[in-house]
Amino acid sequence: MAPQTQKQWTVQGIAKDFSNLTLNKEAAIPELGDHDVLVKFHGASLNYRDLVIAKGQYPFPQRDKVVPASDGAGTVEAVGTKVHRFKTGDKVVTLFNQAHLSGSVDDYIITTGTGGVIDGALQQYGAFNEDGLVALPTNLDFVEGATLTCAGLTAWNALFGLKPLLPGDWVLTQGTGGVSIFAIQFAKMIGARVIATTSSKAKADRVKALGADHVILYTEDENWGETAKKIAGPRGIQHIIEVGGPNTMTQSLKAIGFDGVISVIGFLGGVKGEKQPSTLDALTNICTIRGVYVGSRAQFEEMNRAVEANNIKPVVDSKVFTLDQVKEAYEYQWNAKHFGKVGIAIE
Template identity: 60%
Template sequence: MSLPNTQMQWLVQGTGRGFDGLVYQDAPVPKVGDTDVLVKLRGASLNYRDLLIPQGKYIFAHNLPVVPGSDGAGEIVAVGSKVTKWKPGDKVVTLFNQGHQEGPIDVAASKTGLGGCIDGTLRQYGVFNENGVVRMPSNLDFVEAATLTCAALTSWNALYGLKRLKKGETVLVQGTGGVSLFALQFAKAAGAAVIATTSSAEKAEILKRLGADHVINYREDPNWGETARKLTPNGEGVEHVIEVGGEGTMTQSLRAIKMEGVISMIGVLTGTNPKESTMEALAKVCTIRGVYVGPREQLEEMVAEMEKHDIHPVMDKAAFTLDSVREAYDYMWAQKHFGKIGIKIE
């Protein structure tokens, strides 16, 4: 097929202007190197980090100007001369940290994040190393598949990256963000019990429909960590906590955790200075672990399980296209969404 010479893309020019620093522009279609693939992107998705980068609030490595977006799915339209694992027509999903192939992340790999250090997915065409994409799940469409890069893989790493989740264990998920909703679905597929926290009856019903065994309204029950503990076998506590709150939730997470359990630190929505955590972790004999997405080997494992159990992401009702990405940023910043925000790319 003949390829265009130019494309439309978004660019974060710099910080200081907030979302006004996002520019929609014409740009060349990138050239394919010997070990690269050229992907016609068909879907993308937003994450909270995408909102922080143009505001100068992102704490991890990034270089500006940069094409934003880590989450993408599309079809390979050209391959480099030395590429053997892919061919035109293959459907793929992007890997968040392009250099994180297997095992624990290191400093070098942490500086290869799409949409932060390397041009990302909010464009029509992207060039990636042949190891920077994985096979797209056959049960998902392009926009659904685009949500897997960051939130889904982070959840999978939390549940399987250090101490693998086992059937019959209990997972505590906080809130209804993308990571928590993926974790809920992965845990139920594994035969685990799920305790979820939320702030409204409406969201509680959605969590129950997704399979949550117990839902606790944290506004009505400020001691929800102890409540969660009492809901586990023999009141011993949960094996895994998906911790997205930070300062305002860590104390309760520590009250819920089982001895030798794992608290996966993923977000800091309520602050960045969790109190008591050091000594409480010792007292609870638990692990508090920071999670920074995950490697390619985990993404491939996760894709296979999503196909096996026909797991689909929870998508927000709003629909956006590439030319309306700025509106999607405003929509997410205003916290109008529930589930992942998808972007269709033509």
């Protein structure tokens, strides 16, 4: 039997210093509806999205006093009377948009974001509709599995959701965040070639160890887009993981090949650039510029089969935090001290 109370974080209001993160050590255990599953969380991970929700900069729906973090993994503690997808003891991972089962998003689906509107993983127990969970890959532990919900699925959707990446294609990744690292792993899994950009030689060595064929230090090469295209040859790059926003899009456009896809998944470099790219750039470069909002449950399950079959291990930063250290974890990621995913172990 689950206890009557639990530890639970909420985001209340907006604050630049994450002082709006509040820990309640005697929060109620959620009650279950007929189709709900009670998950005892053992692992969670943070995304840039979690940080900007706390700072009031998130462009999609969010609810005040929400339990943060889309990414969580744990065991099924109890199930509602009409649940058929899971049973007690199963190991599960949360789905980012709880209503995104397949196909495209719609106006309703984007209101079902875990950790934005629906209570997320920074708590000991959470209740979710059975449709909003997937099975944990058998080769991963809980913290590793918790990295898949947002970063893993976003990378998978970017590379395979619109125009599937093929063996021999070129992929360009930016930085060493979770999506970019997953993209390197998925690209090498199928025999594609990778050019990674990063800020330091130390990080360059680490992405090379993950399989990147070439690494460009953007701190030393301001025209890294042109450099990447020269490396890739006449076809240019087929897929670019664009995480920087307007400040890196100009270089991405220089690197992309004809009929290539630039998947816009973030704005780490800010939302204002010296030169704002325009929609005409998609025409002049004959490419597709696509916004990627994570992915569906069907894609999640497809990705998990590949993770198991190829024994892909998510890259988790060496410093793993506890549930009591959530504020420290937020600051750690905000200050870019991490490599890969910031994990949180939950007892």
